[in-house]
Amino acid sequence: MKVKVDKTLVASVVLHVLVLGWTMVSFSTRALEMAPEDSVPVDVVSPDQLAHIMAGMKTGKKENPKPLVDKIAEAKPVDDAVGKISEKAPPVVNETAPPPQPKIEEKPVEKKPDPPKVVEKPKEEPKPVEKKPDPVKPDPIAEAIKKEEKKPPPKPVAVKPPEPAKPKIVERHYDQTQIAALLDKRDPTRQAATGDTLNSNAALGTSKGAAADNSATWGAMFKQQVERCWKKPYGGIEAQRSEAVFNIRLKRDGSLEGMPVPEGTPSTPYLRVYQESALRAIIECQPYKLPAAFFEEWKYFAPVFTEQKT
Amino acid sequence: MTEKNGLPNMPFRLNRRQIISGMAALGAVAGSRNALAQKRIIVPEGEFTPLPIAIPNFVAGTPGDAEVGVGVSQVITNNLKRSGLFAPIDQAAFIERISNIDAAPQFQSWKTINAQALVTGRMTRQGDGRLKAEFRLWDVNTAQQLTGQQYFTSPEYWRRIAHIISDQIYERLTGEKGYFDSRVVFVDETGPKERRVKRLAMMDQDGANVRYLTKGSDLVLTPRFSPSTQEITYMEFGQGDPRVYLFNIETGQREIVGNFPGMSFSPRFSPDGQRVIMSLQQGGNSNLFVMDLRSKTTTRLTDTPAIDTSPSYAPDGSKICFESDRGGKPQIYVMPATGGAAQRISFGEGSYSTPVWSPRGDYIAFTKQGGGQFAIGIMKTDGSGERILTAGFHNEGPTFAPNGRVLMFFREPGGGGGPSLFTIDISGRNELRVPTPGFASDPAWSPLLS
Numbered sequence: 001m002k003v004k005v006d007k008t009l010v011a012s013v014v015l016h017v018l019v020l021g022w023t024m025v026s027f028s029t030r031a032l033e034m035a036p037e038d039s040v041p042v043d044v045v046s047p048d049q050l051a052h053i054m055a056g057m058k059t060g061k062k063e064n065p066k067p068l069v070d071k072i073a074e075a076k077p078v079d080d081a082v083g084k085i086s087e088k089a090p091p092v093v094n095e096t097a098p099p100p101q102p103k104i105e106e107k108p109v110e111k112k113p114d115p116p117k118v119v120e121k122p123k124e125e126p127k128p129v130e131k132k133p134d135p136v137k138p139d140p141i142a143e144a145i146k147k148e149e150k151k152p153p154p155k156p157v158a159v160k161p162p163e164p165a166k167p168k169i170v171e172r173h174y175d176q177t178q179i180a181a182l183l184d185k186r187d188p189t190r191q192a193a194t195g196d197t198l199n200s201n202a203a204l205g206t207s208k209g210a211a212a213d214n215s216a217t218w219g220a221m222f223k224q225q226v227e228r229c230w231k232k233p234y235g236g237i238e239a240q241r242s243e244a245v246f247n248i249r250l251k252r253d254g255s256l257e258g259m260p261v262p263e264g265t266p267s268t269p270y271l272r273v274y275q276e277s278a279l280r281a282i283i284e285c286q287p288y289k290l291p292a293a294f295f296e297e298w299k300y301f302a303p304v305f306t307e308q309k310t
Numbered sequence: 311m312t313e314k315n316g317l318p319n320m321p322f323r324l325n326r327r328q329i330i331s332g333m334a335a336l337g338a339v340a341g342s343r344n345a346l347a348q349k350r351i352i353v354p355e356g357e358f359t360p361l362p363i364a365i366p367n368f369v370a371g372t373p374g375d376a377e378v379g380v381g382v383s384q385v386i387t388n389n390l391k392r393s394g395l396f397a398p399i400d401q402a403a404f405i406e407r408i409s410n411i412d413a414a415p416q417f418q419s420w421k422t423i424n425a426q427a428l429v430t431g432r433m434t435r436q437g438d439g440r441l442k443a444e445f446r447l448w449d450v451n452t453a454q455q456l457t458g459q460q461y462f463t464s465p466e467y468w469r470r471i472a473h474i475i476s477d478q479i480y481e482r483l484t485g486e487k488g489y490f491d492s493r494v495v496f497v498d499e500t501g502p503k504e505r506r507v508k509r510l511a512m513m514d515q516d517g518a519n520v521r522y523l524t525k526g527s528d529l530v531l532t533p534r535f536s537p538s539t540q541e542i543t544y545m546e547f548g549q550g551d552p553r554v555y556l557f558n559i560e561t562g563q564r565e566i567v568g569n570f571p572g573m574s575f576s577p578r579f580s581p582d583g584q585r586v587i588m589s590l591q592q593g594g595n596s597n598l599f600v601m602d603l604r605s606k607t608t609t610r611l612t613d614t615p616a617i618d619t620s621p622s623y624a625p626d627g628s629k630i631c632f633e634s635d636r637g638g639k640p641q642i643y644v645m646p647a648t649g650g651a652a653q654r655i656s657f658g659e660g661s662y663s664t665p666v667w668s669p670r671g672d673y674i675a676f677t678k679q680g681g682g683q684f685a686i687g688i689m690k691t692d693g694s695g696e697r698i699l700t701a702g703f704h705n706e707g708p709t710f711a712p713n714g715r716v717l718m719f720f721r722e723p724g725g726g727g728g729p730s731l732f733t734i735d736i737s738g739r740n741e742l743r744v745p746t747p748g749f750a751s752d753p754a755w756s757p758l759l760s
Contacts, residue, residue, distance in 0.1 A: 219351040231359045231426055233484055234395045247348065259452075270485030277361075278353075280426055280451040301349040 218290045218298050225288050226303065230281035233273045243306040244275040246282060250299055254287035263302070278305040360397035361483060363390060364425040364450075366408045367401070371434020371442065378468050379433045382443065385472035386429065386479065388516060389490045392733075393480065393716075394740030399425055411446055420450045427456070427483060431475070433468070440464060443471045447479055457482045469518060474760060489711035490515060493756040494718065495533045495542050498522065499728055499749035506728075506749075510544060512559070515711070515755070517745035523557060532576055535756040537583040542754075543567065545575045554588050556603075568601050568608060576619045580647075581627045587611070589619040598632060600647075611649040622666045622674075623647065624691070631655075631665040631674050631691075642676055644691065655693030664707055667691070669757070670714030673736065677706045677719075686719050688736055699738040704729075707751065712758045718744065720751040 245264070249257040260282050266272040282303065290298050365387045368379035390396035405419040411430040420428050431445035444460040457478060463471050470491060477488025498511035498520075510523040510530045523542070524530055531552075533544035542557045554567040554577040567577065572591035579586055584603055589596045598611040598618050612618045616636035623630055624647075631644045637654060640661040645652035656662040660680020667674055673688040678698065685701035686708050704722040711718070715736060720729040728749030734741045744750075 213349075215349045215351065219349070222351055223353050226353060230353070231361045232357065233361070234358050245350070268485065269481070273483060273485035276449070276452075280449065283451045284421070284426075297349065301351055303351045303353055305353045307354070 214291075214294045214297055215301075218294050221290055222288055222298070222303065226281050226285045229285035230305070231277055233270070233277050241307060242271055242274045243304065244271070244278040245302055245304045246278065247300070247302050248282060250286075250288065250290075252292065252295055252299075254290055256283065256286050259283075274305070278303075281305075360395055361426055362397045362399055362424050363427040363429065363479075363483075364399045364404065364420055364423065365390070365429045366404060368431035368433050368443075368445070369408060369411055371432050375433045375435055375441075378441065378465070379431075382431065382433060382468060382472040382475070383429075385469055385516070386476045389473065389476035390479065392516065392742055394735060394742075395480070395484055399423055411444065414453070415448060417448075417450050417453045420448075425450050427479075429475075429479060435465070436462070441468060441471070443468075443475065445475050445478075447482055469514065470759070473514070473516075477758075486715060487713040487758070489713045489716060489755075489758070491759050492712050493535075493539065493759065494709075494731075494744075494753050495523075495535060495756070496720075496731060496746070496750045496753040497530055497533065498747065499751060500526075503726070503728070510542070510557070511746075511750075512542075513746070515744075520747055523559070523562075532752055532754075534578045534754045536579045537581060537757055539756045539759055541579075541583075543577040543579060543586055545577065551591075554586065556586075567603075568606070570608075576621065578622055580623050581625055587621045587623065587630065589617075589621070598630070609649075611645075612652070620664050624667050625669050625671045629667075629691075631667055633663045633665055642674065642689075642693075655691070656689070656696075657693065658696055666708055666710060668710050668714040669712055672714065675708035675710060675717055675736075677708065686717065686734070688717075697736075697738065699734050699736065700732075700741060705732075707753065709753050709755045711755050718753045718755055720753060722751075 244262065244266075246260040246262050248260045251257050260279055262275055262279065266275050365383050367376075367383045370376040370379045387398045391398050403423045405422060406416050408415060408430050411432050415428060415430065417428075426449070428448040428450055429445060430448070431443065434442040434444075436442050440462050441464065442460060442462050444458070446458040447456045448454070449456050459475070459478060461471050461474065473491040476490040480486070480488035480490065492515045493512055494515055495510065495512045498509045499506050500509075501507045507526040508529050508531075509526040510533055511520055512523060513520040524546075529547040531545045531547075533542050535542055540559055542559065544555055544557065545552050546555050551573045552575055554574045555564050556567055557564045567586050567588070568574065570590050573596075574588050574590050575596075577586050577588040580600070585600050586603060587598060587600045590599050595615055596617050596619055597613055598621050599608050600611055601608045611621075611630070612632075612634075614634070614636050616634055617640075618632055618634045618636070621630050621632040628647055629644055630647050631642055632652075633640050634643050634652070635641070636643075640663050641654050642656040642662045642665045643652040643654050655674070656676070658678065658680075660678050662676045662678050664677045665674050666676075668688075672690065674691055675686065675688045678685045678687050683701045683703070684705045685698045686705045687696055687698040689696040699717065700719075702721065703724040705719055706721075708717045708719045710716070711733075716733050717736060718731055718733045721732050722729045729751040731744040731746055731750045731753050732741060733744055744753075
């Protein structure tokens with residue numbers, strides 16, 4: 001009696017074992033458990049990066065119980081330096097393949113929004129019509145989009161685009177003082193995003209979860225205060241690897257809600273003394289003056305007293 | 311067969327994208343632990359600061375014990391202050407007056423004066439004439455007792471009780487063994503430089519209770535304690551060649567170690583106290599020998615055409631460090647305690663002498679001569695990590711405290727003055743002069759007495 005085993009089943013089992021085995025080994029290493037680096041707030045963040053950080057995860061809750069930002073005033077309307085900027089927003093003109101595509105690929109169409117061209121009205125009108133076939137061929141992405149929408153490109157294009165363009169172009173005027181805005185071709189909606197409309201979903205955030213990390217600010221304030229009370233014990237010239245970690249809960253007034261809870265049991269008399277000295281410092285230095293705005297962050301955290309140079 | 315037929319229609323394949331997304335899902339689960347953990351704030355900058363400690367006078371159990379109560383607290387205060395690791399608070403600043411050590415102190419009043427630790431104690435004369443000493447060490451901020459002990463002793467040993475309590479406090483608050491309940495033997499020097507009288511003397515580590523062990527008629531050098539602290543070995547220039555002697559502190563008896571044809575010098579006990587290692591002169595050279603004190607048998611350890619001297623055992627007795635000029639200049643060598651190949655461990659500029667192994671086993675202290683100066687330094691037992699702790703006109707003869715944290719040595723300022731004893735932390739901090747009745751040199755620190 002031969003037992004016939006299907007090869008694909010065997011392959012499937014082997015593959016599972018390999019994959020699971022590999023994940024067990026690799027995810028059990030300490031290296032992967034390292035805490036992600038703290039993000040430090042910086043001034044320059046590109047819209048793409050910001051969007052990425054704030055994007056959230058698909059598994060995050062969709063509903064938004066309360067606004068993430070306290071509304072302190074009405075969001076400022078975007079100062080539309082040049083009338084044309086608001087025009088760019090509605091890219092709804094999907095049906096007309098030519099208008100959106102030229103931005104990337106076609107040189108002649110790019111000229112359209114340029115203010116200097118305001119004078120050359122007649123030139124612009126004929127262009128889209130002439131170029132219709134050109135953009136479709138070189139751009140495969142555009143082609144794909146078109147196919148999905150299954151709309152015949154040539155017919156509507158001929159009539160629609162020129163009509164809405166006319167009246168607005170007339171309103172434009174060249175203002176020398178706002179030349180920076182003229183050169184800035186980014187989507188203006190980035191300005192409106194600074195209010196309560198930003199990330200309206202209470203998403204779980206990225207895997208680093210650092211979107212609301214202000215610990216660099218209040219952490220430095222905490223360090224400065226607790227160091228004043230810390231009478232570090234003398235560990236000789238070789239005791240360079242001491243570390244004491246506590247979990248502490250603070251009230252709004254900066255005082256301790258309860259006794260700090262040390263993490264782990266010290267293994268040597270010196271480490272015990274080291275831990276006790278840190279505990280004394282935490283207790284003696286309360287209440288801590290920390291920014292009330294970040295209370296949610298510092299109401300529960302873990303100070304790490306360490307000799308290890310970082 | 312049916313399975314075989316059915317499967318080809320439903321091939322199970324994992325493409326790369328599926329595998330990666332599976333991994334990502336697992337990774338998200340693994341990473342969620344970190345994401346949920348609270349923020350960790352690193353506090354790395356703390357500088358060492360002496361611990362503020364309040365030591366009120368010990369309460370008198372009977373009216374006649376007030377004086378000893380004051381004395382004990384003063385000795386403890388002095389010990390802890392001299393260690394450099396504590397900052398005793400002036401008693402004038404105290405708010406609470408301790409009258410009963412069995413009740414918890416009012417911690418707030420000690421917090422107010424920034425005390426982090428508080429010592430309360432009581433001295434009581436017992437009916438049998440003995441003295442009872444009790445003390446409690448409190449953590450002011452956590453309002454907890456860290457340690458507490460009671461001792462009974464003869465009234466004349468109240469200073470030792472104070473040293474023992476000091477050691478308890480030191481150990482509980484630093485995590486290191488103390489060194490206060492120990493003695494120092496040294497060479498006391500009196501008289502003008504040309505006719506200097508050198509006597510063997512012994513005192514508590516803080517300079518109190520000085521006792522003279524020899525009369526000063528003969529020159530004495532390099533005294534060393536036995537591990538039992540009951541005996542001292544030293545070199546004495548008598549009528550003939552200098553000899554190594556054993557001196558019993560309790561009985562006052564002394565005897566010559568061995569009967570060798572030439573000069574014997576630089577003696578030191580083995581860690582078990584059963585042997586004495588020393589140098590014996592042989593012509594223009596000297597070699598190391600070890601003598602078993604029970605069987606009186608002598609074993610040669612080195613045989614070189616050079617001067618091998620100042621041997622010192624590692625605390626486990628397995629190795630010896632010594633000084634030798636076999637390479638040209640005096641340098642430090644390490645070899646097995648039974649003899650054999652010696653390895654040079656000092657390679658700096660100048661010459662190295664008087665090596666001594668730390669009771670902790672981690673460092674070797676030495677005298678270094680070079681650049682017109684004598685320096686006291688330490689290095690690891692493999693010769694790495696050399697640190698010069700102090701340097702000057704003449705510093706020599708380091709000896710370790712029982713806990714290996716402090717060194718004592720003697721210093722001559724030059725000119726008409728004589729030598730004095732100093733202590734220094736092995737980090738180079740807290741250099742202090744040790745009070746002695748006259749000039750003093752060649753100190754040797756005893757092990758802990760208890």
